Amino acid sequence: MKKTSIFILFWISPFFLHANDGYKLWLQYYPFENHAIATYYRDYLENTKLVGESATHEVIRNELNTAFKGFFEKEPASQLVSEGDNALLWIGKIEDLPKDIRAQLGNKNTALGEEGYLIRYIKGKVILSANTDIGLLYGTFALLKKIQTRQKLEELNELENPRIQLRMLNHWDNLNRTVERGYAGFSIWNWHRLPQHIDQQYIDYARANASIGINGTSITNVNANALVLTPEYLEKAAALADAFRPYGIKVYLTARFNAPMVLDNLPTADPLDPNVQQWWKDKAKEIYSYIPDFGGFLVKADSEGQPGPHNYGRTQADGANMLAEAVQAYGGIVMWRAFVYNEHTPTDRIRQAYDEFKPLDGKFRDNVIVQVKNGPLDFQPREPFHPLFGAMQETPLMMEFQVTKEYLGQDTHWVNLASMWEEVLQSDTYAKGQGSTVSKVLDGSLHDYKLTGIAGVSNIGTDRNWTGHHTAQADWYAFGNLAWNPNQNIEKIAEYWIRMTFSNDPEVVQTMKGIMLNSYEILVDYMTPLGLHHIMARSHHWGPGPWVTGGGRDDWTATYYHKVNNDSIGFDRTETGSNAMAQYAQEWKEVWGNEENVPMEFLLWFHRVPWNKKLSTGNNLWEEMALRYQKGVEGARWMQKEWSSLEENIDPGRFNHIASFLNIQVNEAEWWRDACLLYFGQFSKMPLPPGVEAPKHDLNYYLNFKRNFVPGI
């Protein structure tokens, strides 16, 4: 077989014939660097036998063709899929493979699940197999990824099953095509043209998702419009479901809890009212008549103005169970969000979901899964993991990550969200002793959940590159990868993404990986160091707003969370304060409960700390805060400098776009630093320590800085 050496042959300088707007995501399939590598893979790709027939097989055939044209810049010489039996690459379900090929797999396929695949190199052949069509499609993308990242096929010997059943995108897309917390333009769902026009973008959306293992999509905003449950929209949703089906993606809808009242004038939406229950049963039947494999409902209830069971004195379980009963006969599920809080509840907002749901553990129907945000507040740059993880032994919980960056720089900041997600996934709940990580809760192994899931709030929009920032594609990519296996190595994820999306050039890979793996701490430093949280501007959350106070809801202000005064700053969540800490295991109380040894990143999350308190770094609190902000700014500048070194290695379109956004990121990092230090400095009354740059403007400038029509609301 081929020698390893071709992989380290000379590097041909990049050649940017075609403008690259990023639309192809990580499925670029750009040409090989040299002839030897091309020849090596070509042997396999020109001698491929795809066994079997189905809509998904057609997808596989198209994908192989697309990849071939990209890799070799021409059409396959003959039929891509050879008719002969001397193929070097076999793709087929176990049951479809010829006996001799199947025999070569031996008993290696017994661990294959419904969606899993295996790829093995045996006696000069690559065999890709699975139990299902979808497994084959996942395997095909896995194999193409090996080629995209220039891995040797002789070493292939893997069997992969997803660790988590429901791997979902949540679109907060409104029917008028605005996207709540969307920063990449508008909704890609063109409802008006549906059901008649199926745009290529829907297909490419499904391709991209299937390539990273996503198998469900909730296509409408959790702040739901009941209209989506009417025939007008069900017909449209069904057209999307039809388009997505060959890619293994099910459609879910958000259910507005008072839909029976809105759509059919029922006098109540009380979940224990028989008429209401019947309404939902009829509605479920209707939905399944449009979409036979409809996934189920995603529900935001009793939260931020959404109606819910509380309106009728019922519990979250009452509400969820009613909907679950309606869809159960059809195999549907209900994802019931735990993001429930109320400004009239006289406790710390971050306590409320736990206080509400913990007593309901075990009270949900089998086809309900409770969807919990990663942290107890709301997608802040850094939060401790949500205390419900580990606390619900009898009720399946799924994770809700926010892939769109509401609080993390929105469209223009480059931050590798996988770093944040890994931190949460690997957090130990201690629910069953050491090693009871959140990832084990999610994959069901800790509490033997029958349903498992992970959802990501989509960052996709009409921007030509899907995600606004080219690098935000990496968050979508990483989300899918972690949903498939929450224990995956995020450095590897980043590396694969870079290689598939930009280049296998080692300089590109190393430099971009360096930026990505450092980007998260840099952002936390210039935005919310030391456990600060929710100090963004009001409502749109773009830019700093540590001064935000008053207005309709105290728990939507910054001062509620940092409680600054001339002596100190921070939210006491220990026993002397809100005691939200009590919702965590004893092991964490010992780590977080003590102001002296709490990790610095959660200092002000859990404690109220005097400005002049001396910290382990030798600085007092004020100095430490100021230096962290400065460090964040310097980090952003470092990212910019690193990126600029790649000018010759990246196509001009994407290079310039990212450079332009990095410029904005540096400016906004300085804005954050200057605004927050000027504001907090009024209270600390201490000067900026050496090394921290003077602010560009005075505090009034920042207080009065207002922009109209900030996106995402």
Add this chain to the structure above:
Amino acid sequence: MKKTSIFILFWISPFFLHANDGYKLWLQYYPFENHAIATYYRDYLENTKLVGESATHEVIRNELNTAFKGFFEKEPASQLVSEGDNALLWIGKIEDLPKDIRAQLGNKNTALGEEGYLIRYIKGKVILSANTDIGLLYGTFALLKKIQTRQKLEELNELENPRIQLRMLNHWDNLNRTVERGYAGFSIWNWHRLPQHIDQQYIDYARANASIGINGTSITNVNANALVLTPEYLEKAAALADAFRPYGIKVYLTARFNAPMVLDNLPTADPLDPNVQQWWKDKAKEIYSYIPDFGGFLVKADSEGQPGPHNYGRTQADGANMLAEAVQAYGGIVMWRAFVYNEHTPTDRIRQAYDEFKPLDGKFRDNVIVQVKNGPLDFQPREPFHPLFGAMQETPLMMEFQVTKEYLGQDTHWVNLASMWEEVLQSDTYAKGQGSTVSKVLDGSLHDYKLTGIAGVSNIGTDRNWTGHHTAQADWYAFGNLAWNPNQNIEKIAEYWIRMTFSNDPEVVQTMKGIMLNSYEILVDYMTPLGLHHIMARSHHWGPGPWVTGGGRDDWTATYYHKVNNDSIGFDRTETGSNAMAQYAQEWKEVWGNEENVPMEFLLWFHRVPWNKKLSTGNNLWEEMALRYQKGVEGARWMQKEWSSLEENIDPGRFNHIASFLNIQVNEAEWWRDACLLYFGQFSKMPLPPGVEAPKHDLNYYLNFKRNFVPGI
């Protein structure tokens, strides 16, 4: 030199390696069909000398490079622009060309205007020259078009000046990125990222516009938000102006007439109030400090709720002149829209603009131009030309066409708007005797206007192909061409567009041209035959609504316009009716005034006609109407069939997209026919004549057919 024969060599079957989403518009620069043709043009493109330096020269250099990479699928072998003096293609301003080259031009350049160019083939060389940088850019696009459409360079001998000074796009784009009457997604102006991020799409927008001679763009909705006049937005508009400047495109803004009240709390916006006048002068000064070559204001006043001089008992001239005075010192102009009408005015709506503006002829300042829609109503599928054309000898008038298809099928119908525009442009006003065409009014030759202009309401949005329908790109293209020279042959325009955008394959050219040149009459037949008008659905204007009646404004209903009853239908605009016809020349009164010889297409526009009236076709009115609707449907089906014959000749992405929209068009044509005939048939009480298909549903179905969130409002 090369022989002609290479142009008729064998045709290589198309090769669709790269997905084509249409983003490149008519600047596809796809590869040549065969080696001989490629070699022929390559001699010139590899031996090009670009003389001089400017930002626009840089644009020219980039465009030549882009074209080269497209044509030849590789980078230019050496420097695209040769340093040697033996170049075969010379590009440079007259004053910059070497003496010997300039001498070869002889005295052929004396007719060159500010924006004109010449391209001549002289003694084995192609010489492209102009007086200005922009002229050179226009010439470069003209030359590339010759190559794109495979014309022989030896025959080049042209000198082109634009016939019209202001060639403008009007974007009805709101600051929240919705687009009024926009059907191609949302506004491409990402205000939030401006001024810092200049997206490649802005550059490509400028390239596309420059390639067809557009030299101005009004970037905000005529239903204006005063915020665009604040520093926050002026800074952003200035960034766009900077990006567009090298392409010869000036930025204009819409001015909300009561901005002094909205922004600075002035007690009045009375145009004769000195404080108001001073406010606008200060505002103009401020704007020019951001945008030194700011083009001026576009104003919608006293119309559909917009504030205006009427609010203070002043005339349209008073309002326009105040703004004109404010910008005059800086070279700015005011485009004042004549689309002024009021539901409280007790005359036929279509009379009102003429009645209002005609008495003001000669009362406007020199830097005002009055912008008049093509017809007196509102962008209907077919209207007679606006009677103001020819009626304002002392006041420059400019044309406002609607490139976006508010009333002509919106995003999904294929209709070649150039056919409609040509009809208007070539209409004879008889203002100075026979031959006083609208195009002569517009180019200033009829009345010796010092300012000339033509505006198109943009059809551009965030859709990946810019215009929603791939074929709507042709409307943008044709608009630019007709703005440059309103007498251009629209068949040629269509042909060039097809060749540049899709293919030089004769089968593609012939088939698409056939569809395009027939599409307009087809649409009129299935939508508003026989002079019917304004029978679209309420508010969003999507689909039929002949039954629309009542509500706040009578002049926004269908019944106001068709006045159907059991005896007859139509609007009497002769002397026995509203006498709107009196606004036209005597010659037209003779043609249109007589029910017996009025051209069929304006029958119900000018006359009230009994259902049983026998027409020249031998059918009575009802039969004729029904047969026209049927003919329109059959025309749409014919378009679909024609298109399907091109499956092998067009890339699959665009082929399928257009096929999908044609399917919608056929369905909607049937919807129009069925809904209108069922509705009007209630009054005619006659059966459908033979050959007209029975409706698919009953009238109630159509009356109750409602869709939410129809785009464009």
